Every structure is written in structure tokens, then in C-alpha cells.
Amino acid sequence: MNKTLYISIMLVSVVLGMMVAFQFRTTGRVDSGVPIDRVQLLTTELKQIEKEYNTLLMEASDLESKLAQAEKGRPEASQAVQKELQKVRQIAGMTKLEGPGVEVTLAPIKKDDLQAGENLFTVRDEDLLRVVNELRAAGAEALSINGERIISTTEIRLAGTFIDVNLTRISPPYSVLAIGAPDQLESALLIKGGLVDTMRDWGVAVTVTKKESLTVPAYNHRINIEYAKPLKEEK
Amino acid sequence: MWAGILLALVGLTLGVIIGLNVPMVLPQVYAQYLGLGVLAALDSVFGGIRAALENHYDNRIFVTGFFSNILLAAGLAYIGTKLGVPLSTAAVVAFGVRLFQNLAIIRRHLLKK
Structure with a gap:
């Protein structure tokens, strides 16, 4: 009876002493006055931030891979855009073009008798317009008159005694x-009873020369588009 | 009687020495549970002393009470933190009140002798 009592007292006291010592060490170790609640709060905050950090890291790697992909696709895309731009510029007449075609020269026939009136035998704006029209109808891809490229906004009209x-x-x-x-x-112009015939009748010296290669200059003025606004294309 | 007190003191010092020399360190998070366990243990010890002074000390009740109190106090605090209810406060108050009561009774018994 006594023996078990002593053993139990011994056991209890050893356990108590150990616990006290443990507790003393644990609280003594961190005596910076940080309350346990604060520690828990900070720990949860830290965990949350770590979680956030991980998700952000994942997001960053994801975005980086996307960026790399985009980077990979960029030269091709820019090439395509460049090509498109080039095409559009060609169509718009912003580039010098070169290729086979015809050269049409129109000049007033020099008449000896000037009494007939100078105006009667000059090349009029309408003649030029007709020539341009006819050439376009025949599939001309680029046109120019005396170094002035014909584009969508080009006008050909009489201004005083000159043509603009x-x-x-x-x-x-x-x-x-x-x-x-x-x-x-050539055939579109030289067709019998066609434009050239008519103009010759009117007193305009027209020559049409086929050329293996000729260069049409680029449009060299500014284009101001002030009023027209593009509409979004409906899909 | 005196042998018991001596044994208790020897055990206590032994426990303290062991506790101070064990290289293992308890994480800070569990410190409050251990503290509650210590409180419960002290309560049991004083209860045991009081019972011994009142001459109805039962060894089995003392030992089982000692350990079950420790576990209950720590476990209650743990459950409390998990549930978000500060049950550790309740344990501290209950054990503290009983500790002081037991101490007062022990003092009276000692003074009566």
C-alpha cells in the first residue's frame, strides 16, 4: 500500500516538475512580450500570404509562358501586319510601283494657222479623264499623269488654262x-472608233507605247481625312 | 508522511532537471496548453494535499485526477481554440478558484494544528 503511494507521489511530482520546467523553458525562450494571440494572428497572416504568394507565383509563371508564346508569335504577326500594310499602301498608291504597261502621250497638234484658235486644239481635262477611265476599265493597276499618281482622291480638272x-x-x-x-x-485605247481615234479627230496627238517595264511614282502629297470616320464592321 | 514529502520534493527536482535538460523544445503554439496542464496539475496536487490533511486521501483518485485534469484542461483549451471559443479562460478561472480555495483550506488546517 505504502509502496504504491510513494511510487504514485514520485510519478506525479516528476511529471509536475517536468511540466513546470518545460513551460518555464518555453515561455522563457520567447520573452519578447509577443502575446500568443498576436503570434497566432501573425502565423495565420503568414500562411495566407504564403498561399497568396504561391498563387501569384503560379500566375506569374503562367503569364510568363503566355508572354513567351506571344513573343514567339510576334515576328510572324508583325510580318503579317507589315505585309498587309505593304499591300494596303500599294493599293492606296503610297508606293512606287514598277511593271509592264503602256505609256500614253497626249499633245496638241501643232497647227500652223494659229487663227483657228488655240483652245480648239489643246488637250482638255476631259481627254485625260477619258484616257484614265479607259485605262482603268482595261485593268490598269497603277496610273500616273506627268508624275502625279492617280489615287482615289485624285482630281483631274481644268484650272484656268492648265490642268490640275x-x-x-x-x-x-x-x-x-x-x-x-x-x-x-493598248487595245482598249486603240480600238477602232475608240478613244484614241476620237481624240485624234479632235486634234490631239496621241501615242500609245507598250513598255516592258515602267515605273509609276508614289503619291507624294499629304492625305487629310478629317470628316470620314470608319464604322465598326458588323460581323 | 515525511517520507512522502521528501519523495515529492526529490521527484519534483528530478522532474525539473529532466525538463531543463531535455533538448526537445515545445513549440510556442502549444505553450498555452501546457500552461493549462500545469495549472490543472497544481490544482490536483493541492487537492491531494488538502485531502491528505483531511484524512480522506485516496491514492487512486489522486493519480487518476491528476492526469485526467491535465489532459482535460489541455484538451479543452485545444478544442476551444478550434471552435473559436476561449475555453482556456474557463479552465483558468475554474482551476484558479479551486487552487485558491484549496490553498485556503490547507492553510487553515496547518494553522489549526
């Missing part, structure tokens, strides 16, 4: 350059 093209005064002899299928362009 692209608001630039040009003077005879007029030389119209057209890139396209040379035979087709």
Missing part, C-alpha cells in the same frame, strides 16, 4: 503611265 492633277498644275505634253497587261491596255 492632285492640285498640282501640269502642262503638256501629257504622259499617262499605266501598269497592267500592256496588250489589253
Whole structure:
């Protein structure tokens, strides 16, 4: 009886002493006055932030891979855009073009008798317009008159005694350059009873020369688009 | 009687020495549970002393009470933190009140002798 009592007292006291010592050490170790609640709060905060950090890391790697992919695709995309831009510039007439075609020169026939009146035998704006129209109808891809490129906003009209093209005064002899299928362009002009015949009747010296290669200059004025706004295309 | 007190003192010092020399360190998070355990243990010890002074000391009740109190106090505090209810406060108050009561009774018994 006594023996078990002593053993139990011994056991209890050893356990108590150990616990006290443990507790003393644990609280004594961190006596910086940080309360346990604060520690828990900070721990949970730390855990949350770590979680956030991990998700952000994942997001960052994801975005980086996307960026790398985009980076990989960029040269191709920019090439495509460049190509498209080039095409559009060609169509718009912003680039010098070169190719086979015809050269049409129009000049007033020099008449000895000036009494007939000078105006009767000059090349009029309408003649040029007709030539341009005819060439376009025959499939000309690029046109120019005396170095002035014909684009979508180009006008050909009489201004006083001169003809304005692209608001630039040009003077005879007029030389119209057209890139396209040379035979087709030529035949469109030289067709019997066609434009050239008519103009010759009117007293305009017209020559049509097929060329293996001719260069049409670029449009060299500014284009201001002030009022027209593009509409979003409906899909 | 005196042998018991001597044994208790020897055990206590032994326990303290062991506790101070064990290289293991308890994490800070569990410190409050251990503290509650210590409180419960002290309560049991004083209860045992009081019972011994009142001459109805039962060894089995003392030993089982000692350990079950420790475990209950620590476990209650743990459950409390998990549930978000500060049950450790309740344990501290209950054990503290009983500790002081037991101490007062022990003092009276000692003074009566």
C-alpha cells in the first residue's frame, strides 16, 4: 500500500516538475512580450500570404509562358501586319510601283494657222479623264499623269488654262503611265472608233507605247481625312 | 508522511532537471496548453494535499485526477481554440478558484494544528 503511494507521489511530482520546467523553458525562450494571440494572428497572416504568394507565383509563371508564346508569335504577326500594310499602301498608291504597261502621250497638234484658235486644239481635262477611265476599265493597276499618281482622291480638272492633277498644275505634253497587261491596255485605247481615234479627230496627238517595264511614282502629297470616320464592321 | 514529502520534493527536482535538460523544445503554439496542464496539475496536487490533511486521501483518485485534469484542461483549451471559443479562460478561472480555495483550506488546517 505504502509502496504504491510513494511510487504514485514520485510519478506525479516528476511529471509536475517536468511540466513546470518545460513551460518555464518555453515561455522563457520567447520573452519578447509577443502575446500568443498576436503570434497566432501573425502565423495565420503568414500562411495566407504564403498561399497568396504561391498563387501569384503560379500566375506569374503562367503569364510568363503566355508572354513567351506571344513573343514567339510576334515576328510572324508583325510580318503579317507589315505585309498587309505593304499591300494596303500599294493599293492606296503610297508606293512606287514598277511593271509592264503602256505609256500614253497626249499633245496638241501643232497647227500652223494659229487663227483657228488655240483652245480648239489643246488637250482638255476631259481627254485625260477619258484616257484614265479607259485605262482603268482595261485593268490598269497603277496610273500616273506627268508624275502625279492617280489615287482615289485624285482630281483631274481644268484650272484656268492648265490642268490640275492632285492640285498640282501640269502642262503638256501629257504622259499617262499605266501598269497592267500592256496588250489589253493598248487595245482598249486603240480600238477602232475608240478613244484614241476620237481624240485624234479632235486634234490631239496621241501615242500609245507598250513598255516592258515602267515605273509609276508614289503619291507624294499629304492625305487629310478629317470628316470620314470608319464604322465598326458588323460581323 | 515525511517520507512522502521528501519523495515529492526529490521527484519534483528530478522532474525539473529532466525538463531543463531535455533538448526537445515545445513549440510556442502549444505553450498555452501546457500552461493549462500545469495549472490543472497544481490544482490536483493541492487537492491531494488538502485531502491528505483531511484524512480522506485516496491514492487512486489522486493519480487518476491528476492526469485526467491535465489532459482535460489541455484538451479543452485545444478544442476551444478550434471552435473559436476561449475555453482556456474557463479552465483558468475554474482551476484558479479551486487552487485558491484549496490553498485556503490547507492553510487553515496547518494553522489549526
